[in-house]
Amino acid sequence: MAERLIKIIVVLSILIVWPFQIGYAEEVQRNDNIWRELNQTSDTILRYVREGHYEEAKKLLNYFSEQFLTIRASEHHLSMRELQVITSVYDEVTKAVTSVSLSHEDRVQKASKLRLLVDVYDDNHKDLWLNTRNTLINPIKNMRKAAEEGNSQRFQDEIFTFVKNYEMVRPAWAVRLPVETYQKVDSQVQYLQQLRGKPLNDPAISEHLNLLETQLNFIYDGKEEESSDPSLIWVMLTIGGAIVLALTYAGWKKYWGEKEKERELRRKKRRAP
Incomplete structure (x- = not known):
């Protein structure tokens, strides 16, 4: 009876833990996909700026902003400091591509800053x-x-x-x-x-x-x-x-096995003439 109860507990533990593990894996996958898209967008922005296509870069920065706004800081474990850094760099690049006084080299430097920053959150490389x-x-x-x-x-x-x-x-x-x-x-x-x-x-x-x-x-x-x-x-x-549970189960079986041996030994002594 007790052994059957332990087996039921083990099965229930697996059934309880498994959905959380699946949910965690799905959340990680969603996060990876969003940051991969943002990373690819920042790469294209940098390429446009290098090629002098500032208008195209500006349009893509607007799209980047829309993508980024879909991110919930709590779900992606972003601190307020990280949000401030990302927002500040994004603003720098936006001003750089629209500035008439900034040199091409400085614009590329600003876009490269965003590229390196966003890439940090893409864990695929x-x-x-x-x-x-x-x-x-x-x-x-x-x-x-x-x-x-x-x-x-x-x-x-x-x-x-x-x-x-x-x-x-x-x-x-x-x-x-x-x-x-x-x-x-x-x-x-x-x-x-x-x-x-x-x-x-x-x-x-x-x-x-x-x-x-x-x-x-x-x-x-x-x-x-x-x-x-x-x-x-x-x-x-x-x-x-799982290891702790298995060891507990093994210890429990050993304990009750020894108890059973002791009871059997006492029964034999009672039967002895």
């Missing part, structure tokens, strides 16, 4: 910002060389290039990296700009460039990444629960 390592590391190396040579103009130009490239990837980092890591590298970039007025032979310049390069390499190598896959956690909990 590695983040595109991982391909931007050289755009940040090379200017640091050039800054170091310019400082060693005493070339002030080149040093200033390389700082400008570095900051411009950093601004392109910064929104993606703001939502992808752990908050502490993002704040650390952002403060290091701000401090780098404060070093503009220092003599090139100042040890603080060399020390900070080394520190900044090390921090950036940590980020690109994934050593600062601290994330947990929700689906993996769900699988671990499901499997863990």
Whole structure:
């Protein structure tokens, strides 16, 4: 009777857990589809801007806005900070494609910023910002060389290039990296700009460039990444629960088996002359 009850409990547990697991998988699939569409749209916007088709890019930005408005922050686990970052970058690109004073290069930079940001939420491949390592590391190396040579103009130009490239990837980092890591590298970039007025032979310049390069390499190598896959956690909990249930059932059978042996042994003793 007890063994049958345990089997009923196991079956009921599976029946209760399984619909939630299916629902979770369907929600993940819906989220993936929406972000994949937004990612493809941002890619087309960038292509239009690169080709100088600003009117087409503007129309597609309107479509992007309509797509994005279908997203519910609670369902997609978006924080207010993430919503602010995405909205701010979207506004930048919208103003860029309609501005008559902005250079073509600056428009491409703004559209690239949106592209890298939206791509972070498309989990079907590695983040595109991982391909931007050289755009940040090379200017640091050039800054170091310019400082060693005493070339002030080149040093200033390389700082400008570095900051411009950093601004392109910064929104993606703001939502992808752990908050502490993002704040650390952002403060290091701000401090780098404060070093503009220092003599090139100042040890603080060399020390900070080394520190900044090390921090950036940590980020690109994934050593600062601290994330947990929700689906993996769900699988671990499901499997863990099944194991605990199985062990409990096995322990219960062993316990009652031993009790049955004890009762049988007592019956035999009573029968003995």
